[in-house]
Amino acid sequence: xxxxxxxxxxxxxxxxxxxxxxxxxxxxxxxxxxxxxxxxxxxxxxxxxxxxxxxxxxxxxxxxxxxxxxxxxxxxxxxxxxxxxxxxxxxxxxxxxxxxxxxxxxxxxxxxxxxxxxxxxxxxxxxxxxxxxxxxx
Amino acid sequence: xxxxxxxxxxxxxxxxxxxxxxxxxxxxxxxxxxxxxxxxxxxxxxxxxxxxxxxxxxxxxxxxxxxxxxxxxxxxxxxxxxxxxxxxxxxxxxxxxxxxxxxxxxxxxxxxxxxxxxxxxxxxxxxxxxxxxxxxx
DNA sequence: CTCGTGTTGAGAATGGTTATCATTAGCGTG
DNA sequence: CACGCTAATGATAACCATTCTCAACACGAG
Numbered sequence: 001x002x003x004x005x006x007x008x009x010x011x012x013x014x015x016x017x018x019x020x021x022x023x024x025x026x027x028x029x030x031x032x033x034x035x036x037x038x039x040x041x042x043x044x045x046x047x048x049x050x051x052x053x054x055x056x057x058x059x060x061x062x063x064x065x066x067x068x069x070x071x072x073x074x075x076x077x078x079x080x081x082x083x084x085x086x087x088x089x090x091x092x093x094x095x096x097x098x099x100x101x102x103x104x105x106x107x108x109x110x111x112x113x114x115x116x117x118x119x120x121x122x123x124x125x126x127x128x129x130x131x132x133x134x135x136x137x
Numbered sequence: 138x139x140x141x142x143x144x145x146x147x148x149x150x151x152x153x154x155x156x157x158x159x160x161x162x163x164x165x166x167x168x169x170x171x172x173x174x175x176x177x178x179x180x181x182x183x184x185x186x187x188x189x190x191x192x193x194x195x196x197x198x199x200x201x202x203x204x205x206x207x208x209x210x211x212x213x214x215x216x217x218x219x220x221x222x223x224x225x226x227x228x229x230x231x232x233x234x235x236x237x238x239x240x241x242x243x244x245x246x247x248x249x250x251x252x253x254x255x256x257x258x259x260x261x262x263x264x265x266x267x268x269x270x271x272x273x274x
Numbered sequence: 275c276t277c278g279t280g281t282t283g284a285g286a287a288t289g290g291t292t293a294t295c296a297t298t299a300g301c302g303t304g
Numbered sequence: 305c306a307c308g309c310t311a312a313t314g315a316t317a318a319c320c321a322t323t324c325t326c327a328a329c330a331c332g333a334g
Binding site (some may be wrong): 065067081104108110112124 | 198199200202204218220227229231233234237238241242245246247248249250251252253254255256257258259260261264
């Protein structure tokens, strides 16, 4: 028996799904604590890395060095389009880029190529908000 | 007078150039220490972030959450092909990917798109080494 | 040479992540 | 249903990279 079902793991999975974008383990833990669950920080980390390992979640490093996680609907390999203002995330496919990455790696004698391709930008609502708040700076 | 010339900063710049790929601040500090220079860790960090800020170095987050730096010859926007074993790094251009990123972002209503495109793999020497050491596992 | 101030360096502080370990609780079994 | 094995939990300590603090120092102008 390698894996047991615990409400904690379930809660982490839920919380991750509820979040519209990437969230840090710390934030997730805080959120779960607010919901009266006395879940432990270590457990959140464990659940999170478990989800990431099993492909149910994606993880990336924020520029500040924090690990961010997000529930992933798409099973296979994919990339993200992330709003740098509100965190909204869109999963995108990039077959062309996949091919290009493999080709480029091979061209330089690299094997077992993996790649990181993420686009950061401003989603329409945030772009509008920012344009409106311009004078406030 | 905003900036003074110190041998420490020069050493950091040199060490960064000597490294063939991305190196962590810790590694760089250790290297400089080995060269009999009694340089301080804090100084290395300071010099490194300075170089990164002035565009003389590139920085990225390793999967382990460490910040890695590399001296960058190319001024403009570019990407990296990195050996995950020895750290060897090749700078690559990806005009097609640039275009694709912009297009994709626009398609989803995102503006001010920036992107992160890096390929991690095994360079030929490392791939061979690894194949030879297979039985050791 | 002398002074002012940016810089340095050792160590403390910070903050995220992982390990430790006693306790708890799934879950298959009898 | 009760029992027991063992994975999972959670409080806390340990870790590690990075940043901050601050007194001593050295660059460089006058």
